[in-house]
Every structure is written in C-alpha cells, then in structure tokens.
Amino acid sequence: MTSQLFDKIPAFDKSGMDSVMKNVSLVARTNQTVGTEMADYTKQSFEHGTATMRRSWPRRRPLRAPWKSRPSS
Template structure:
C-alpha cells in the first residue's frame, strides 16, 4: 500500500511539474505577443499621423487622394503581415505549451 501511495505522490508531482512548465511557456509567449501588438499599435499610430500630415499638406486634391491611397495600401499590407506574424506566434505558443504533455500522453497510449 505504501508503494501505491508513493506512486500516486510521484504522479501528482510529475503532473504539477508539467503544468508549471506549460504555464511558464504560455506566460512567456503571451508577453511576447503583447509586446508585438503594442509595437504594432505604436507603429500604426505613428504612420497614421504621418499620413494625415502628408494629406493635409498636399497642394491639390489629386495629390491628397494619392497620398491617402498610398497610406491605405501600406496600412493594409502592414495589417495582413502583422496578423500573419501573430498567427504564427499563437501557433508556436500552442505547440510549446503542449510539449510537456507529449511524454505523458505517449505513456498512456501504451
């Protein structure tokens, strides 16, 4: 009976270690994602402000529309690129958070 208790205790410790490792990984990844989003928002705001200044300083309506169109194109491309990057970061997060459990799930299948 003592042997079973020790096995259960070890299993509980192992499970806690895996959960903590996974949580650690998730915390670091979420911090990186938050930093990436903050950087993108700052960059986007700065580019938007510069675009408004450029549009306002244009001498003709045609040049203003051209500047606005260029900004929208650049902003859209930047947005798509950023969402792709964030998608990859979330995908990596899920893979890394799962890694501690791979060994345990492999043992259960046997």
C-alpha cells in the first residue's frame, strides 16, 4: 500500500503543483476581498451610528455629571 503512494508521487508534477498554487491564490484573494468588505462595512456602520447619536443628542456634554449632587444654595 505504501509503495502505491510513492508510485503516484511523480504523477503530481508541474501541472498538479500549478493547480494547487492557482487554488491557493484564489482562496487568498477571496479572503482579502472579504476582509476589505468587512472593514468598509464596519467603518460605514460606525459613521452611521455616530451620525445618529449626534442627531439624537445635540448637546456635546451634559449640564452636570449625573452622579454629582446639585450645589446647595
């Protein structure tokens, strides 16, 4: 059985290696595209969320910190 495996090794020559390299290249390109699209979506989602928060809360800071008591007069 082991000798059969060694007999098939020469059949995996340049054309087989080219096929493997082409598939690895395709997978790498696909992963790069997915990563780029995820980064673009994340950036767009963050910008959209930031714009929504700015519209819904127009003040830049609260009048006073909620954990501090009001000054007594």
